[in-house]
Amino acid sequence: MSLTPLQQLDAANHLHPFTNHDDMHRLGTHIITEASGVWVRDAEGRRLLDGLAGLWAVNIGYGRREVVNAVAEQMTRLSYYPSFFNSTTEPAIRLAAKLAELAPARLNHTMFCNSGSEANETALKLIRAYWKLKGQPARTKIITREFAYHGVTIATTSMTGLPSCTAPFDLPLPGFIHAPGPNAWAANREADPEAYGQWCVEETERIIQRESPDTIAAIFAEPVQGAGGVIPPPPGYLRALRQLARKYNILFAADEVITGFGRLGAWFASNLWDLDPDLMCLAKGLTSGYIPLGATMVSDEIAATLKHGGYLAHGFTYSGHPVSCAAALANIAVLESEHLIERVRDDVGPYFQRKFADLATHPAVGQVRGEGLIGAIELLPPGGKSALTPTSMLGVKASNLIREKGVIVRGIRDLIAAAPPLTITHEELDILFAAIRAGLDGMWK
Ligand SMILES: Cc1ncc(COP(=O)(O)O)c(C=O)c1O
Incomplete structure (x- = not known):
């Protein structure tokens, strides 16, 4: 895979936080160019739903005047x-x-x-x-x-x-x-x-x-x-x-x-x-x-x-x-x-947690947990919890599969985590969870 000039420049000069640089530059850095609401766009023009609010940070969504x-x-x-x-x-x-x-x-x-x-x-x-x-x-x-x-x-x-x-x-x-x-x-x-x-x-x-x-x-x-x-x-x-x-x-x-x-x-x-x-x-x-x-x-x-x-x-x-x-x-x-905090408490928070709970019976899921507008899914290999190893890193695999479906979540050890902007709508949450489910369906293939 050939790197774009910007990716080459990144590889030449830029040290990233919490990154395996060899792995990253083999594929080329994912360069984000613009964002609005809960959506980011990358250098290839692909639109992705940011289910992690940047790094659990962008509570009011991107691009607010x-x-x-x-x-x-x-x-x-x-x-x-x-x-x-x-x-x-x-x-x-x-x-x-x-x-x-x-x-x-x-x-x-x-x-x-x-x-x-x-x-x-x-x-x-x-x-x-x-x-x-x-x-x-x-x-x-x-x-x-x-x-x-x-x-x-x-x-x-x-x-x-x-x-x-x-x-x-x-x-x-x-x-x-x-x-x-x-x-x-x-x-x-x-x-x-x-x-x-x-x-x-x-x-x-x-x-x-x-x-x-x-x-x-x-x-x-x-x-x-x-x-x-x-x-x-x-x-x-x-x-x-x-x-x-x-x-x-x-x-x-x-x-x-x-x-x-x-x-x-x-x-x-x-x-x-x-x-x-x-x-x-x-x-x-x-x-x-x-x-x-x-x-x-x-x-x-x-x-x-x-x-x-x-x-x-x-x-x-x-x-x-x-x-x-x-x-x-x-x-x-x-x-x-915009009463965003009440909205999390009374509306999108409970909806988000219900969507998480719906995934609890998926065969690749060991546990779902969360609170408000933050949640995680513990993943399982086909052999069940006892087959997990310290290096299985199912979270990274799942987050990559979910990203292929157009949604960003975070892989941590054997789990994935999500925490979208507080402005996220029900329709956007449906998109987020459809991508997570599709990613989970790909886990055992
Ligand atoms: C709970 C908590 N404390 C501290 C930090 C460190 O913050 P920063 O990366 O802005 O230094 C983080 C970052 O993720 C965090 O989640």
Whole structure:
């Protein structure tokens, strides 16, 4: 297969994230040229339905003039100014205020950054500073869970509970502890996920006691684990985990990089499940991916400690970038004015989950699971679950078959995941699921 000049240029100069470059360049990079709504178009002129919203990000769909106009206006008026030097800009102030209005009651303070990784990294540093100011500098250890994905910096990779992310870099660093994640399917406990969730919490408590509670700074949790395979919490699990943190005076941080801004039919999973986190990390749906922006929200108590703790030596050149913040404000205005979050809760979310449930009896399907507008299908080989191997990678095979049918989903290990824009219609969902079914039909051929 011969590569186009653009593909050749890509192969010559461009290193991609999370990619096997030899495999990619053998086939030629898939170059996307334009997008509108839930549809993207590639360099060959093919139209594909984006069932993953880019990378779980494009909540309001592609090509919205509201965001484009807000960005153009802001760039024209003030293209950039930092929030260092006792300065800032109006969009950063207004966005921090808007987030305080939307977030759980105690979260009224935001530090901005550029990505989900930086939001978690910022949380880690603010937590360290907080405990030091509180006279408990020994509280430095961080508990996260297996199957967690929290980012790619050295520290946030250390938080990530996926050996494929940590092993190549000899991580995690010391002090990052992984408790079991509530993935009942992977643990062969799918018959009783609730009991498995309870065991995970008990095991987390044993870890806290083993490590000594007063050395633990925080527990971080994605309310629905995303990149680790779309793992919704079993009933009772998240509340119990949150309670556990409270019992030992450990901070609880919700990583809502995927679950924020309507994906689950609420502004945040923390609202939906009453998690009352001490910190919340945001990115992706904050701007629907139009422009990079991340945010770390902290409780009144943490903010008061940091604000009165002297010079706060953290932040990025682009923290609170006015153009990114203007994009976020326009994005939030679209979510509000079109009632997209209620739409996920009452309409497309339930429809999406019903369509997933319809696939549960397909012979190549072991389990379907999801919440709101995010879902996953565990795939089976003809020999059943016991015939799966660590290298079977059925998810990649299925996602390739589904892409041939004109729909983009994500293959992860032996599963496929979908999380389309919140604007998706019933007709588009029908197209999405028809392609998934056709792909599944091809799995055993
Ligand atoms: C839950 C979660 N946290 C953090 C990140 C990292 O975000 P970024 O890729 O913007 O650094 C991701 C990215 O997928 C994520 O899903």
